[in-house]
Amino acid sequence: MNAVDLAQTAYGSVRAPIRTPRSVEYEALARTTRALRKAALKGKQGYSALVPALHENRRLWILLGATVTDSGNELPLELRAKLGYLADFCTAHTSKVLRKDANPDILIEINLAVMEGLRTSGSDE
Numbered sequence: 001m002n003a004v005d006l007a008q009t010a011y012g013s014v015r016a017p018i019r020t021p022r023s024v025e026y027e028a029l030a031r032t033t034r035a036l037r038k039a040a041l042k043g044k045q046g047y048s049a050l051v052p053a054l055h056e057n058r059r060l061w062i063l064l065g066a067t068v069t070d071s072g073n074e075l076p077l078e079l080r081a082k083l084g085y086l087a088d089f090c091t092a093h094t095s096k097v098l099r100k101d102a103n104p105d106i107l108i109e110i111n112l113a114v115m116e117g118l119r120t121s122g123s124d125e
Helices: 003-012 021-041 043-069 077-098 105-120
Strands: none
Touching (some): 021 043, 043 077, 043 105, 077 105
16 A cells, blocks of 8 residues: 555545534533433542533523524524423523432433434435
């Protein structure tokens, strides 16, 4: 094998996957949900791991909430309103979990439901 063949072998198959807004949102939710779930499974001993996961989840939902209020957002108005409500709920519930007044299970369930919607909805944008 010569240098050209080696270069083609090494670089020929390296192609970045095409990322759609939907796939980026899905991956962000999946990553955050994994961290929440992993920490939650540890119970009280997992609180130190739960705090950064909650912080990331809250940041994600604040971003999603801001995105659905943008006038350029092409989602149906009713869906945008529902996602805005979920963003508000997730932000408020996160504060309760951080105060140890609630558990993160509903946050995980919401993320999983939204991920399912992203996976099964119509076309990507």
